[in-house]
Amino acid sequence: MKQPLWTKSFLNVCMSNFFIFLVFYILFVTMPLFVIEELDVRESDAGLVVTTFLLAAILIRPLSGHWVDALGRTPMVIAAFVIFFISSGLYFFADSFVSLLVIRFLQGIGFGVGTTVMGALAADVVPNDRKGEGMGYFAMSMNLAMVAGPFLGLTITHSFSYQVLFTVCLCFAGLALLSGMMIRPPVTPEGRREESLLPNVNNLFEKAVLPIAFTGAFIALAYSSVLSFVSVYAKNLGLEAGASYFFVVYAVVLLISRPFTGRWFDRYGENIIVIPAILLFSLGMFLLGRAETTFVLLAAGGLIGLGYGTLVPSMQTIALQKVPQRAGAATATFFTIFDIGIGFGSFIVGMIAGSIGFGSLYANSSVFILLIVGLYMLLHGRYERGKYKRNYRYRKV
Template sequence: MSKEALWTKGFISIWISNFFLFLTFYYLLVSLPIYAINHLHGHQASAGLIVTIFLISAIVIRPFAGNFMQKIGKKPIFIVALVLFLIGTLLYFLPQSVGGLLLVRAFHGIGFGIATTATGTIVADLIPNSRRGEGMGYYSMSMNLAMVIGPFLGLMAINSWGVQLLFIIASICALLSLGTGIAIRLPKQENRQVHAHAKQKHTFKWSNIFEPSALSISFVAALFGIAYSSILSFVSVYANAKGLASVSGYFFVVYAVLMLMARPFTGRWFDRYGANIIIYPCIVLFAVGMFILSGMHTAGLFLVAAGLIGIGYGTLFPSFQTIAIQSAEPQRRGLATATFLSLFDSGIGIGSFLVGFIGDKIGFSSLYFYTSIYILLGLVVYYFMYGKKVKQNVGELAEKKVG
């Protein structure tokens, strides 16, 4: 029996649109703090708010975005979000102060929060049920590649090409995200679901803002997001302190390469054997990578740690997101995606603050060592929050397949 098609026109379109969306995000993430300090004469503390206020806007709007999609439809909300995101990108040409830049960031975060909620929901509708884990894994590659390419381009632009070209490139990327987003065609049942939802009388309920079935796995993802924030925010600082500034830029390159090599296998195993057979080993790999990072003194060990973290954490994120979406009814996937991303981003935001505070007190070597222990404790949390609910009888699965 042949597999259901995964790489359809719709899937490719949402993949490309999501790639340029996150490329713009990461591109500006590394360049705007430098722009604020060097060109707008801001302080480091105020420049740090550039990331925080953006994430706050995205987190606050996401639960409402899920509800909007149920009432109006996924694609209309997605296109509106991408238009807002493009307008926000164009507005970066205007501010003459850090305060003005923060206002633009707040507006830009709204478009980003709605758009990322919509992409995660739309792609779930486009992926065949039989290839959900594999498809979500490939879809998350768009974010991972953007995470590697975006910072490289952003630093190149702000340091070598000038501010005007910096914002022109960002605007072009946002426009490409909108253009490919418009080309997406959703399954026909989308209109019927929206029409049925519109007929219902609505009163305020928390279940209209958050998806209850996705809360437990989203909480688990947030806990691991706290650990990952130590990599996202401070691994380059740590490498510089260890005298490895020349290779610090290769961390996310190795991370992405190993993650991409593992993705075809991990996605298929997820679909065939279930979540636990993927998640437990990947938590261990994530912890081992952190442990090696805590004690490394050479470029080789630094990059080995990057590879293990890439396979471990790089597989955990799409796996958790897949579970969150699968746990919800099809018409509530928007709320499930919003719930997942809101809690996950909250973990990243809280973690960035805690990690910076703790790292300053005990040093980053100790921080990464204790983080590896924290990640292993996450095995227990995952087991009680979700893992024990999954019946993983591989023998029965094999018999069923043969039959």
Template sequence: MNKNTLWTRNFIFVSAANFFFIVTYFALLVTLPTVAITHFGSTSTVAGLFTTVYIGAAIIIRPFMGPWIETYGKRFMLIVSLALFTTASFLYSFFDSIVSLLAVRFIHGFGFGMATTITVAIVADIVPESRKGEGMGYFILSTNLGMVIGPFVGLTILDEFGLYVLFWASALCSLIAFLFGLMTHLPAEQLVTRPAGKKRASLFEKSALRISITGAFFGTAYASVLSFMAVFAVEKGLGPESSYFFIVYVIILLLTRPLTSRWYDQYGANTIIFPAIVSFAIGMFILGMTTNALLFFIAAAFIGGGWGTLFPSFQTVVLQSSEPKRRPVALATFLSIFDIGISGGSLLAGVLVGVISFSSLYIFYSFYIIAGLAVYHWSQKEESYV
């Protein structure tokens, strides 16, 4: 097989598994805060906990993934992570209280943290070095598609069929992801067996810290969209349109991804990251100013072109700035710190909307994102991504 081949069997199967568990993730992410408020009568702060608890569990488990991958191998950890994720997905239907659902979210978060780390680590190994930006871009597109289909499926099923049909549909998507994981067959790996008493390698990768903090900075802003966009849409009288927000988002991604991925490989990260930050900020400002469906969808387009480009770019920077054998640890470092931004941002957004309006929240974050230009510049102090 040509060493520059991108669309291999394993690449397709891992991307498919990633797509289906991301669908599950986002179907529940955008609906459970709304369910907490409407079904259980919770406050917006408690609603934010459905994201915070989930991501918190992912943050706890990710640092251990590097050593576990070295010891047990990538395929084994892929199967274990998807099995745990699928099991937790089936548990939602058996509980009907805030406390019990938060407990399930915590278990589900363990599976999510493991799965998101191992899938990216596998793809990082099987994508040719000369096509790293393109390969990671297409892989993350499976995440982006899941980000669109998940909220659309989640909001539609919740509205048309109710909470428990949503839970079972999410469980089915998780099971499909697990089956794709089983069909993935990776080359034999050299596993690491450490003598008793020998010190393990660091659970964190120093080279990934600055770009990870930068990703978390922007993730804090995006969390407000993930957790409360549906509630905001209803408040603006755009409830029926809320399902289509991410459809517009992904259309922009599909149109721009082939170009941005290749530009990354040819011209460097800065060529697309700086414009993407500006696009993200513009989208958040328009979202805050939204009074009708047209502005709502224009905001989705700018956010899709902005955040949808930033996230895979940051991950590619992490891969390129770390040694191949440390990539799982570097990715775990990035995703753990990034998820602190997502979980903290969700909780912060829940607190802020108790004081200010959703419109003010999104306008505030537009200026916050512009300030992120300086944060990204700071992230380049030690490494050059040009």
């Protein structure tokens, strides 16, 4: 007889994860607009609101995984979501660019710790004989936020004020805190907890994962221009309404394609999936740079969702296959370096766009993405066959 999956704790884990990612995606696509329109910041500097947030999450993530084991799940849940909730309320008082960057850094800390502890809790509360099913549903909470967040954020900024936007985010952050406090994790057996709050540096990163992680960082760098500035670009084109549906089309295509690409990954190997996905991502960016109508804008969103949305879980799976006995270190290594690519990219593409314009930026990015095919083959693709067994199936993220 199967153990129950949809327990109160599992539901609360999924809800907490959904609400924290919902706030993340709402603010990710609206903060550049806010600093440009309300704080009179140049477009070339607007990317700092994304970079600062991700920098905090990147710095705290390797430590937070250790602290979750050292201090326990419940204290870390409360600490993370309290920080996230308080920082969400501070947006009402952001009257300068510097103060906003401080708030973004603080919220990035809460986000980095919160998403780490949610992943650990999901693994704790899902029955051992239903891990794959349970973790799949847990990942769906993030995917749903990916659909709802950008749409809700851009709709609110288009129809209402930023004060309304911050109120909505504060409410969602409060719901994340409340649902997190209702999680009842299993009791940690004696001897499992780490005694020291300072982790062993040698165990934080996995060297075997670095090649695919660096490849993923360049993919993330290219994608950061979409995540951070597509709303600004669409407004410049007079396509604000279309921008609200851009990420909806993106996420719908991603969700529909994921089961098929996962099976093909297992059956035919990573090169057969990764290389076409890079090409589709490049084509989507080229269309985005040439968009003059809502249809072309949304078509670009679909191609980017199919390309980029396939690349991230595929590369994470490659990382896990490299060192299956150290899945935690592999995942931490991959996403830490991956987030560095997004954070650095959000800053650098803002400066480039200020010089050449967003249309040229996206069109030229398609060429940059094509070059990543060569980087992928050099660092990993040429070693694909015969190097290791596929012990892990395609993982959803």
